[in-house]
Amino acid sequence: MSQKPIFVATHPRACSTAFERVFMTRRDSIQCIHEPFGDAFYYGPERLSGRFAGDEQARLDSGFSQSTFQTVLDRIERESSEGKRVFIKDIMHYLLPPYGKPASIAPSLHRIKRGVGTEQSVEKAPQQQPPNGINLAQVTPPATPTGAPYPYDTAAEPGNPTVMPTELLSSFHFAFLIRDPHHSVPSYYRCTIPPLDAVTGFHNYDPSEAGYDELRRLFDYLRSVRLVGPHIATLERDADEIDSSLKPAVNGFPKEAGAEICVVDADDMLQKPAPMIEAFCRSVGLEYDPSMLCWDTEEDHQCACEAFEKWRGFHNDAIESKGLVARQHAPVVKTEAQWDAEWLKKYGPDGAALIRSAVDANMADYLYLKQFAMRV
Template sequence: MSRKPIFVVTHPRACSTAFERVFMTQRGTLKCIHEPFGDAFYYGPERLSERYENDEEARIKSGFSQSTFKTIFDRIEREASEGKPIFIKDIIHYLVPPNGKPASIAPSLQRIKRGVGTEEVNGTHHANGVNGAAVNGNGVHKLKPYPYDTEPEPGNPTVVPLEMLSRFQFSFLIRDPHYSIPSYYRCTVPPLDEVTGFYNFDPSEAGYDEVRRVFDYMRKVGLVGPRVATHGLDTDVEGVEKANGVHHANGVNGAHGANGVNGTAREGVEICVVDADDLLDNPAAMIEAYCRSVGIKYTPNMLNWDNEEDHRFAREQFEKWRGFHNDAIESRGLTPRGHERRTKTEEEFDAEWREKFGEKGARIIRETVDRNMPDYLYMKKFAMKV
């Protein structure tokens, strides 16, 4: 297995926590880190989200009001230094400014020299705070921290420099918006909103646009590809051209080979995309194919976690995002669907959403699904086949 940390890129409600539980069973040989970047995205002094912008008390109570993108990368590096390979699953829009806003590098990830106009906040240098914002006694910025007063990297849709992104081995997990969007909406309305603390549905948090833009950027710079996992050499995927029998994404020859966190150079990382519905249809074959692609040893017992130790560990890991992971916490393993998946018409989906969420909710869900379907269908073309 590559010693680069594996980073599973996904969007909300993609069955990603159940997927993650598969690898949490391998604690003897694998260190799983659950959704670390949401701490900085929602609560910290470099936050990109406006969800808690006007609720400083909630940010402080979260325990993550001091979390910057640097403190999270520092944590990952510390855990990598312990020797076990790292497995991270996270929502990629936590690294991308919302609503298609242009990205610039997070202040804590810039190499800023000490001197005039710089100050240190909890060991992290900030030029005049973040975007010139005042800092209160708790180190929490009073003004909106984004946009940052920092330089962008050409083409990079994230707030993380390419040099740092290149330290990870990326794979992707997606799900049809017809299922993920209503699942997310349910977490933001009564009665579940009282548990999650998310009291409104924000379409910008759907996450598909960010998955696609990050995916395309990684293909362009060679962090993934050119080969597509399980597709073989004769696959015709739009945007991928064949040269001398090998796929090259947009004509990029070869993969980026930067050194990883606690790791070494790695070239030719496959494009590895898992569709959640394919996973639920055939979990054993999909997990085995995924493991083969990313370099993890596959064993059938990965699909079963019906024991007290696994359940205790999962409850501890998922505690900070209460209400979002109930199904995964209560699950006993990853088994095939008990019934064949039936194809629904758009009218049937609309009727189902109206029954569950009323006319207004159904309308919001429909608009969000339609907006994100093109990005999902684009990513679906690269999904593994078993």
């Protein structure tokens, strides 16, 4: 079994921080790194997001205004050298340009090492076309802010939707965490309005940050170059039986099987936490222990507070939690009209309309990824 750093790729508000806390209990053998690529995505000189484009002070105050994608990888490499298995949980759209824009390699990663004492530039390649998985008619990108670092004046890799070269992507063992947009979208929206926005510093809801389109495109690309799949954890069917539409592997990358596909649906995890975490551990090569589901010591809480400090307001529930406990009852199944009524009551007509639009825009990508989710 590979001992590569585990990279749990997810979207916002997928119960991912609670999921991460499970593995933070294993501090003797696992080194958790919490959402490192957001530093470069939002604040650094290679930032892809325009969220703080007009607020230079916010970028400086973050402490990450000099973070590049390379400095993030440098940190991961340093922590990988400590003898523990590295566990990264991160939001996948941090590695992709927003609004389905074509990707090119981040300038700091444009020259990557290919063996001791050697390096080589990423070859020039045509930009990929806008993805089929995003409805650009529903989401209109804002004008690129003056002085924004993206788009980069760098090469692209054929088919690669990220700003990271495939050779670097291949250094991770990828797994995936998803959740129904009916839950994740309003949860994220709540963090961008009063009173929470005063804590988070995110003062508007940006539909491009939902993250499903980016997660799906990365998932399909990793499948196409056989970094994951075709075998699906806990299922007898292979991914190619579910979706055989992907193009053949890119030249230069193996066509043999990669790491098995490991997709966790957060709502399934909340129903059966122990079996799901055990199946996840088996898939990625970690030893499972039931004690991982409980974190109620002073050391546990201190570790969580320090790890989640940079994203204030987003992780309050996970910080205050004591463990991962199975739900006592199955979640109530709601009609779309009931969802709309709930959002209208909580967030008013404008908020409800924005949530509805985002949910509808992301359901197809969620349902696509759901096909590959583990069953326990």
